Amino acid sequence: MTTPRRVTWTEANARRIARQHLAVPAPAKESSPAAVTGAMLGAHAQVLSAAELSVALRLEAATRATVRDALRTDGTLVKTYGPRGTVHLLPSADLPLWTGALSAIPAGADPMPPDVRMTEEQTEAVLTAIGEALADRDLTVDELTDAIVERTGPWAGDRVMDAFQDKWPRWRQVTHRAAHRGVLCFGPNRGRRITYTNPHRVLPGFTPIDGAAAHTELVRRYLRAYGPAAPRHFARWLAAPRGWAGEVFAAAATSGEIEEVVYEGGAAWVVTGDTDFPAEPPEGVRLLPYFDAFAIASQPRELLFPGRAFERALGGGQAGNHPVLLVDGTVAGVWHQRRSGRRIAVTVEPIAGGTLSPRRRRALEAQVERVGEVLEGRAELTVGKVAVGPHA
Incomplete structure (x- = not known):
């Protein structure tokens, strides 16, 4: 019996950083926003500008416009509900995988009160109505509500869901399920209002992969990225x-x-044969925005957020609520940016020791300059206290 290979945190972290294009951005001539997003297994897009920054920082010479073009012009990216039922940018070509995998994950207990819940029959009726309503047009939430009610009955539009000091129509409790089933994704904004569309308009004719096969492939991709x-x-x-x-x-x-391998004293897994790891520890300074995929997915979290970083840079133990400063592969601070016209004021708060060496300061200045390029503005660095709290 072969003894499992032992993998250290330093080895795993260095490989993740390399595969996430955080050590060296992907060459523009050989890669694309869709390829980079695929390597991340999706860019969390609850804050769309943060997703644009996450992707563009990983791609040589890219800006937020590069990512927007991939989403809205050539359609190689799609904005939809991905892992954890949260809004993500995903490669359009991966829709068969994601819809097959996410729609086949067992559902937990329904969190809705009994008088708000929908039966399975009602849910299926709503999903069918959504697919039909979005088949050939983009609709705002209100327009989609009217179309669903027209097809199913007034119960679907009852404003019974508590949401942001408001009441939402009943059907919206299955919005992410509709995306996972492949009948809904985000369309182009109409002014300041979001719209929904059918993902088959983005990738015509796609069919979700069988659930078991999709889960196996998703495990493989996850382990290549974060194993x-x-x-x-x-x-x-x-x-x-x-x-x-x-x-x-x-x-x-x-x-x-x-x-199986032995990782940090316990059993863990990698893709079969994928057991090469960098010999050198990670180096460099990086700024990661809200909800960056690397900060969310890397485990064990207490090693990525060592010491005081675990308290300062995590929101109640949840990664992503603060933009983070990454130094030599671990979180060493938080940061925030505020825009006024083309000027972007970037404040970085180091955690360990409160200061940066001259070499690290120069590297940070270069990273701040790159953030400014991505955001198509002029970034100015201040090292000091970040007063902004965690993102909700």
Whole structure:
């Protein structure tokens, strides 16, 4: 019996940083926003400007316009509900994988009060109505509500869902489920209002991959990007049941798709044969925006956010709520940017020791300049206290 390879945090972290294009941005002639986003397994787009920054920082000479063109002009990116039921940018070509995988994850307990919930029959009626209503046009939320009610009945439009000091129509509790089923994604904004469209208009004729096959492929991609990892890490990243994740990993191991290693003293997995790791530890200074994929998915989290960083840079233990300063592969501070015209004021608050060496300061200045280029403005650095709290 072969003894599993031992992998250290430093080795794993260096490989993740390299594969995330954080060590060296992907060459513009060889890559694209869609390819970079695919390597990240999606860019969290609850704050769309943060997603644009996440992607563009990983691609040589890219700006936010480069990412916007991929989303709105050539359609190689799509904005939809991805992992954890949250808004993401995903490669359009990966829609068969994502819809197949996400629609087949077991659902947890329904969080809605009994008088708000929808039956499975009502849910299926709404999903069908959404697909039909968006088949050939983009609709605002209000327009889509009218179209759904017209097809299903007034119950779907009852304003019974508590949301942001308001009441939303009943059907909106299945918005992310509609995206996972492949009948809804975001369309172009109409002024300041969002619209929804049918993803088949982005990638005509696509068919979701079979659930079991999609789960195996998603495990492979996840482990290539963020491995070594255990089923509990995969479950946390997807907001999926741990027991189910364990079954998926067990099936992938049985079929020979993944192999076990020893990682930080415990069992973890990598793609079979994917056991090469950098010999040198990660180096460099990077600024990661809100909800960056690397900060969210890398585990163990307490090693990525060591010491005081765990308290300062995490929102209640949740990664992504603060933009972070990454120094030599670990979180060493938080930062914030405020825009006024073309001027972008960037404030960086180091955590460890409160100061940066001259070499690190120069590297930080270069990174701030790059952030300004991506955001198509003129960035100015201040090293000091960040007064802005975590993002909700």
